[in-house]
Amino acid sequence: MEVKKIIGVLGISFLIVSCSNDVKKTSDTVLESKVDASSCQSQMLENKYVVLWEDGSFTYEEGRDEESFKKEFVEKNLQQIKKVYYDRKIKFFSESETNSVSLNSEIQSSASENAEQLWGQRMIAAEDVWKKNFYGQGVIVGVVDSYVDISHSQLKDQIYTNTNEIPDNGIDDDNNGFIDDYHGMNFTGVSNYTISNVHGTHVSGIIASNHQGLMKGIAPKATLIPAPFISNDGSGSLGDAIKAMNYVTDHGAKVINASWGGSVCVSSLKEAFQAISDKGVLIVVAAGNDGRDLTVSPTYPAAFNLPGQITVGASNENDFMAYFSNSSFSLVHLAAPGDAIFSTTPSEKYDYLKGTSMATPFVTGAAAVLWSAFPSATVAKIKEAIVNSVDITPSHEFRVYSRGRLNLSKAYDYLNK
Numbered sequence: 001m002e003v004k005k006i007i008g009v010l011g012i013s014f015l016i017v018s019c020s021n022d023v024k025k026t027s028d029t030v031l032e033s034k035v036d037a038s039s040c041q042s043q044m045l046e047n048k049y050v051v052l053w054e055d056g057s058f059t060y061e062e063g064r065d066e067e068s069f070k071k072e073f074v075e076k077n078l079q080q081i082k083k084v085y086y087d088r089k090i091k092f093f094s095e096s097e098t099n100s101v102s103l104n105s106e107i108q109s110s111a112s113e114n115a116e117q118l119w120g121q122r123m124i125a126a127e128d129v130w131k132k133n134f135y136g137q138g139v140i141v142g143v144v145d146s147y148v149d150i151s152h153s154q155l156k157d158q159i160y161t162n163t164n165e166i167p168d169n170g171i172d173d174d175n176n177g178f179i180d181d182y183h184g185m186n187f188t189g190v191s192n193y194t195i196s197n198v199h200g201t202h203v204s205g206i207i208a209s210n211h212q213g214l215m216k217g218i219a220p221k222a223t224l225i226p227a228p229f230i231s232n233d234g235s236g237s238l239g240d241a242i243k244a245m246n247y248v249t250d251h252g253a254k255v256i257n258a259s260w261g262g263s264v265c266v267s268s269l270k271e272a273f274q275a276i277s278d279k280g281v282l283i284v285v286a287a288g289n290d291g292r293d294l295t296v297s298p299t300y301p302a303a304f305n306l307p308g309q310i311t312v313g314a315s316n317e318n319d320f321m322a323y324f325s326n327s328s329f330s331l332v333h334l335a336a337p338g339d340a341i342f343s344t345t346p347s348e349k350y351d352y353l354k355g356t357s358m359a360t361p362f363v364t365g366a367a368a369v370l371w372s373a374f375p376s377a378t379v380a381k382i383k384e385a386i387v388n389s390v391d392i393t394p395s396h397e398f399r400v401y402s403r404g405r406l407n408l409s410k411a412y413d414y415l416n417k
């Protein structure tokens with residue numbers, strides 16, 4: 001009887017789906033419902049849209065106002081358009097621990113202090129895998145973030161170079177659709193900038209700073225593609241993020257670091273993330289800093305729960321969950337060091353920051369190191385190794401799926417057995 005009931009339900013749902021195909025498409029039926037949108041008004045961006053096409057691809061469009069966008073764009077392309085979503089704001093998941101410190105003042109610190117400022121590297125046992133000569137070499141990592149100071153002496157040699165492009169001539173020399181994308185691509189829409197936002201440079205240092213200075217990146221020989229989409233004032237949109245993620249994936253990134261999120265209203269954009277994930281890239285996402293359970297109150301992209309996604313919470317120096325870290329036994333996979341994290345900042349400086357923004361690049365760097373050791377491993381296998389080889393302290397298990405904190409050495413052993 002139970003089986004019959006289920007079949008009956010399925011039959012009805014199929015019928016509903018086939019009926020809905022007969023509903024006449026209009027610019028109003030393809031545009032995201034105003035009811036959904038209005039409840040998320042504060043995160044909605046005016047006149048920016050993410051368009052899902054019938055063939056499964058996405059594009060990003062701007063309109064002068066909604067009526068003209070409907071008339072001039074949606075109605076003209078109506079047959080090819082599947083759905084139009086409003087773009088949404090996102091935010092970073094970090095805050096400053098201290099004021100910026102200059103290189104000179106840090107040089108005066110003792111060797112032991114220097115060792116302890118890299119407590120995260122020690123705790124995840126990164127050295128064990130570095131000793132085996134795996135440093136992330138040959139692995140490309142997409143830094144979808146704010147601007148990266150690509151001239152920082154601990155980062156400059158790890159920055160991706162598009163040798164088919166001539167920089168700063170205003171021409172798309174290699175015809176890939178992007179002008180002057182010599183060291184990555186700027187998706188902020190701001191062409192002249194000063195690097196006043198430290199976030200992208202700090203995250204980059206955790207992933208891949210070399211070991212010839214105060215900082216030791218997790219994957220010091222990985223290659224970074226900077227794809228900034230958040231400008232100095234901290235504003236950025238999910239649509240721009242998806243554009244940047246597509247760019248780094250199309251240019252060979254195996255891992256994308258996504259130290260941002262916080263959108264409660266973009267579950268509809270899951271399809272866009274899925275499309276990027278389907279290209280065979282691992283997306284490592286920050287859980288967020290609201291101290292809440294994502295199972296109860298999800299934010300995105302942290303809670304998308306895609307097969308090719310790892311969502312990361314933050315742990316502290318005492319190996320407890322950081323007070324600010326979001327958690328979830330189903331949606332956050334593991335914790336990684338994210339409190340009082342030392343790393344590179346613009347203009348040859350260094351700083352401590354805290355946040356799941358800082359925990360995420362530990363996992364991103366770990367994935368790059370594992371891929372340099374096991375180049376043919378699938379995204380699923382790398383994720384499995386990272387999630388299943390955490391350190392768990394029975395007295396205070398983390399409120400995450402794996403119950404534990406990243407251990408790079410054990411993840412290596414997991415793949416090496």
Ligand SMILES: [Ca+2]
Pocket residue numbers: 165171172173174175176177178179180181
């Ligand atoms: Ca180009």
Ligand SMILES: [Ca+2]
Pocket residue numbers: 165166167168169170171172173179180181
């Ligand atoms: Ca050029």
